[in-house]
Amino acid sequence: MMHIISALVENKFGAFNRVVTMFSAKGYNIHSISIGETEDPTVSRMTIVTEGEDKVIEQIVKQLNRLIDTIKIIDMTNQPKVQRELMLITVSYQKGTRSEIIDICEIFRGNVVDINNRTIMLEITGPPDKIDAAINVLEPFGIKEIARSGTVVLRRGEQIRKLPKEYESDHKKINGDKK
Amino acid sequence: MNTKKNKMSGADIFFECLKREGVEYIFGYPGGAVLPIYEKLYDIDFLKHILVRHEQGATHMAEGYSRATGKVGVVLVTSGPGATNTVTGITNAYMDSVPIVVFTGQVPTHLIGNDAFQEADICGITRPITKHNFLVRDISELASTIHQAFYIASTGRPGPVVVDLPKNVMNSITEFNYPDKIELRGYKPKVFGHQNQIKKAAMMLQKAKRPLLYVGGGVIMSGGNRELYLLAKENNLPVTMTLQGLGAFPGTDPQSLGMLGMHGTYWANQAVNHCDLLISLGARFDDRVTGKIETFARNAYKIHVDIDPTCIDKNVVVDLPIVGDVKHVMAELASEITRKPDLDEWWEQINKWKSECPLEYDMSDGRLRAQFVIEKLSELTKGEAVVVTDVGQNQMWTAQYYKFNHPRSHITSGGLGTMGFALPASIGVAFAVKDRPVISISGDGGFQMNIQELVTAVYYKLPIKIILLNNSFLGMVRQWQELFHAEKYSFTDLSDGNPDFVKVAEAFGVKAYSTDSPHNVEHLLREILDYNDGPVMVEFKVAKEDMVFPIVPAGASISDMIIRRLDPKEMV
Ligand SMILES: Cc1ncc(C[n+]2csc(CCOP(=O)(O)OP(=O)(O)O)c2C)c(N)n1
């Protein structure tokens, strides 16, 4: 099963590398990975989409926690969350098909970001299944190139990083242990 | 914050930090990138630099020193080849969770990435084999980085840390600030186990009819041997140990079942098979211990105490995990037990297994056997020596036949199985241990890896007693060839290739003896134990085709152990 793991890591030389090295050293696969700064410039957020049985995912989370440069690891899979991915996709068009492609783009609430006399580039964002659906629909026109950013997620309704470990149990008491 | 206002060079700061960390020895080898450090070292007297003959030797020495003392071992090497030569030793320390800090020189920061002379990306190379590593890019980070390196190496589940030091950083100047406190928001090792979990464990223990303590190197690392002793003695519990756990509980105590696993005793493995409660203390369910996972201790409720959460449920899914320092957890567990389990029947069963299949070897043909040598050594030293072993049959026979009575007395390469470990590691031990004999045991194959460190032992007049068990074979590999690979002794026969070991030793300045007769064993062992004028070696020429028994074939259930070589008479 696919899991989405959100990792807050030190924004330091080598930290990203350490995470990726752990995955390859232990033989875990990475479906997608994205990284960027957070509201605190000393912290980066990595969002890793990986696949494995529960036991494997549990090991991945523990192994990530064990790295010195990781600050907090959350398996977001079953959390209330907003999940997005950005895709740039270049599609060929013929005389009659250009407006059809632009229609599709609108249905997916995308933008046309580049065009020349043979191809058109679209920008589409959304959850990964929406991106997959867009690719499927555009396939028959002739896809030239795709770039996907990888998934990013945030938990709904709270800022995870502002919640140090010590307060976690209090937090649970207040909010009730969500099961 | 310490705010002395004097300016210091990177190299000065380096030594000031080592002083504050209480470093006594550096095992090192100089080169271009560390020249600024060696320049300062010339006038340093608060620590001793030990000049090795190969950087791999330095890492094993640091590991030997650390394992004998519990302190952090320190290595200093140059960039490029100096750094890459440490890779095996670092991996060895990583696999066996030994705290060492390896300082590597690096080309100046402006040349990094340019394929400069003797540049190697040692941080990239060692990322998967270190607990953590650092490249110090600016002198302002130097002191805090060194402080963190020692802290990370020695706390939690210990392990090696690499600190890469570019040459220009060592030459630059700054104010010295030594942080008193370390704040690492991503690293907070947990010491105390969960109270309720410990209570549950105590409950299970009181109910158990056939409990077993399965003890690993973690108990020794945590300094918990005393707590283990009390827990086991007060409740009459049987104790079996892993290769790295040997010495955590006295081998001569009747409650010790010896080692378990692939070459474990019959009765220890039987106890694992039949126990109804298995308490793992600082051990990691390694495949050499468990054999086939599905059948390992299949009747038992399993409790796993470990400081490293990644160890729990990694190989074997346990019923009750307790994350914490095993020393504390054992003490608390002992204090929670109010009613001692009645184990008379269980002990009767274990003792029956013990008498059914004792460890044995056959010397009736008059030829010398390694087991005999180790048994004699154990007798003569009364289990009081520090014994460092190499890898192969020599290692397993020592584990089986030497009765270790103290922690930090059995030092061997377990996780990685690095041939060539024993000699340099014993050198590191000999710097730390002065009141007990230090014995280094190797096979004829492994002795030739890192044999160059004989010079180091001679130069520093270290009274190491080297026992060479020469079976003219890569014996352990030969054993597998005989048992599992159609007796094709492919490239394991060393009889024509081996040098005259006595001459080699003498050329290095080591006093050396050799024998192939069982009658000479005792007096030669006495001879080397009494010899104190530097290192001394004795070569025992032992039977070539002998094998380590019992053996659980890799991946088999431990109940499928092979007890001894089939006698041709039995085979009809
Ligand atoms: C560096 C290294 N290379 C290869 C091996 C594989 N190996 C394991 S045991 C062994 C044989 C060791 O022979 P020897 O040192 O003579 O010891 P013996 O088993 O004969 O006691 C070998 C080659 C290893 N463990 N380490």
Ligand SMILES: [Mg+2]
């Ligand atoms: Mg041999």
